[in-house]
Amino acid sequence: MRLARALLPLLLIAVPATKAEAxxxxxxxxxxxxxxxxxxxxPKHILPSNPIMSGKFEFQAVIGNRVRIRFTLPNRLNGPxxxxxxxxxxxxxAMLQGQGPSSPPPVTFNPRARYTFTLAGxxxxxxxxxxxxxxxxxxxxxxxSNTISMTVTVL
Amino acid sequence: MRKMKAxxxxxxxxxxGTTALNAQVTGSINATANVLSTxxxxxxxxxxxxxxxxxxxxxxxxxxxxxxxxxxxxxNSAPVSLxxxxxxxxxxxxxxxxxxxxxxxxxxxxSQSGGTAFVPSAAATVATTAAAGATSLYVFVGATVNPGAAxxxxxxxxxxxxxxxxx
Numbered sequence: 001m002r003l004a005r006a007l008l009p010l011l012l013i014a015v016p017a018t019k020a021e022a023x024x025x026x027x028x029x030x031x032x033x034x035x036x037x038x039x040x041x042x043p044k045h046i047l048p049s050n051p052i053m054s055g056k057f058e059f060q061a062v063i064g065n066r067v068r069i070r071f072t073l074p075n076r077l078n079g080p081x082x083x084x085x086x087x088x089x090x091x092x093x094a095m096l097q098g099q100g101p102s103s104p105p106p107v108t109f110n111p112r113a114r115y116t117f118t119l120a121g122x123x124x125x126x127x128x129x130x131x132x133x134x135x136x137x138x139x140x141x142x143x144x145s146n147t148i149s150m151t152v153t154v155l
Numbered sequence: 156m157r158k159m160k161a162x163x164x165x166x167x168x169x170x171x172g173t174t175a176l177n178a179q180v181t182g183s184i185n186a187t188a189n190v191l192s193t194x195x196x197x198x199x200x201x202x203x204x205x206x207x208x209x210x211x212x213x214x215x216x217x218x219x220x221x222x223x224x225x226x227x228x229x230x231n232s233a234p235v236s237l238x239x240x241x242x243x244x245x246x247x248x249x250x251x252x253x254x255x256x257x258x259x260x261x262x263x264x265x266s267q268s269g270g271t272a273f274v275p276s277a278a279a280t281v282a283t284t285a286a287a288g289a290t291s292l293y294v295f296v297g298a299t300v301n302p303g304a305a306x307x308x309x310x311x312x313x314x315x316x317x318x319x320x321x322x
Binding site for chain 2: 044059150
């Protein structure tokens, strides 16, 4: 039986379906957590509400999205010639507020724990972070720094 | 039998239901600090009015002879805040010699020219320390004494206190 060479047509079966929704999220670092001048032996705490010195992120998702915020926090700042200085974050060192005019008041949360909430009032949010540096009595003078990361996940 | 080549291509696209694509994005910032040396303040010279005539005011300008001077040792090129506790009178026992109209002048060198004038008070005055050198800030102070017509002829003294903190 001669089988005809069959070229099966390209079959494309398209089934009408519900549109897949991609929640677009961006996270942008906006401002350094700047402890400024620090004296040996004297801890210095920056509140998340400090408009100039607190660290600041901005993120955007879709109203109604449930998102989870997670920080990657250093436990030290790195300075000259290998010197390090402890840095710590308390349970109230993070703060969150939407940018929309009907956004609720700022919410304080623990930057060392994951924070989950549902976007309401705005699709763009500011997140501020403070912290405490604890220089030793013989802390080496000079500039210290490290990196803070914030990850936003749409659940 | 002819080997048949069947070429078939089937593309089957099925989209059923809604798929929510979880998005996860990370951003970063820096955390920074600058460890500074301890601030020390030494009294350089006293504010000296010398002889004062009853009923005649006498002024010593912050940029003139007789001005008081504080010598500040702090980190170089650092902004600092200066605050003052100023007496209302120079005293000798129960006798008061009013003093006021304070003037100030700060400089990164021990000179009463080329610096910055200000009015000393409890409110902070921001100054910037020298880019190099151990004594990084000089602060000069002047004022006016107002002796009464019957001011007793005595030696009157008082204390001017200056505080310095990093900004």
